[in-house]
Amino acid sequence: MRNFENFACVDWSGARIERPPGIAVATIGSDGPPALLNPSPRWSREDVKNWLLRLADNKVNILVGFDLSTALPFRDCGCYFPEWTESPKDARSLWRLVDGLSRNDPWMSVGNFLQHPEAQRHFRHGRDNVGDLFTGGIGRLRRVEQHQRDTGQANSASCFNLVGAAQVGKSSLTGMRLLHQLEGTIPVWPFDPVPDSGPVIVEIYTTIAALAAGLPRGRSKVRDRDGLEKALGKLDVPSPARLDRYDDHRTDAMITAAWMKQASRDPRLWAPPELTSEIAQKEGWTFGVF
Template sequence: MRPGHIWSRQEVLDWMLALDGDWLVGLDLSPSLAFADRGAYFPGWERSPADVRGLWALVEEIAGDEPHLGANRFVDHPEASRHFRRHGGRQGDCFPPGAGRFRVVEDESREQRLCNPYSNFNLVGAAQVGKSSLTGMRLFHRIDRKLPIWPYDPILERGPVVVEIYTSIAATAAGLPRGRTKIRDPETLDRALAALGSHAHAPLTRYDDHATDAMLAAAWLRAVAHDPDYWSPSKLTPALAGTEGWTFGVR
């Protein structure tokens, strides 16, 4: 669309809000935090929201004046910070021993050997997605009621829909071995695209896993979007759909 351009979060938000037609938009971040395991996002905090929209609103309220849809002020909040593992050995007293808390879909994706998720309360390490998930909650707060977000909203027959994805699910569906799903060369990318029924790609100026993840995920979404099994996971309950959500591709 704009080769070499580095997109800001606000530009991505503006692009999404301007969508017209049938689009399936996959975001590689979590719109929510673990809830079902403890019956709350932040046990012991009187402001802990009852549902995902309350969570988005809380993050927005605390971090709302931070530029670029950042969420550092939320992470550093005296009560919220008790639940996160942060850099510099700062681990909140409510962060449990071990890897942290997980959503039901994250446990399920591990059971199905689709991926190896990190807790969204863990903000340390190259593979963590907790930081992007918190900033993503500010984005979701802004698109709420403007774009359907699955599984929090009913899905219409036409128009754009936003879903949460793991790019590694797309990669393994394309035949890449688990644990080695990052593509950094054109030949491997074309083989993976062909496995998903897509044509060879137009050459890129640089082959990094950010660009190839996005291309492969888009090809996978196009290939599976019309399969009803992906939209009706067996363990997705109404309670989970209103609190933790679900990752598209975990059935």
């Protein structure tokens, strides 16, 4: 386990536009309140990549959490894409496949990957557009997602579902493009060992942070100053100056960055019992789930 000096949460988005309003980035240091990083006019995914590369160049001692799934389910079927002969063997190969098939899509979007004749078979694309290998119900889950549900720590959705407000598939797939394009410049836990210095990326789930901050299950979104102050107070973190706007993307990022500062010191979260070496390389894990 390592001591980090700085923490950041990226509330990510899979929207197929250059600058999605759903991207928010908050940071917090060893003391003081969390702060939003606000580029003008808004974050693009390319902006986030360039910010991460600067962190790597400057060897900043920071833990960066991304609100997305860093891989697809593998363990349940023994592969990511049953019946596809080119189904990748591990998460890094999956990132490479998604990025490669999407190389002509702008803004790190993934339209061409999802339209590939083999890939599209595995996803629920719309109410009346369901791939023949989509498993039905909520869809396939990674081990960490099933474990979250079994233990009541969270209520994760399947990345193979691309429908509805709670879907996380598109944001996760665009995130895989980002991870591949970083080309190993920043270690990603648990796929990589945690180094002694420099930035590290982890997958997080903002609902876990919200529950730790005292927000009620099922009503974990904060959209006003009072709710943000109460949540940060529960985490023993001072509130920032008044924001010009309160939305759940910004507050999710700020609350989660504050929670990461606290959670990073818990050794259990770096070595959860369910995290085997195979799962670490093929499916990854959500930091905070034990």
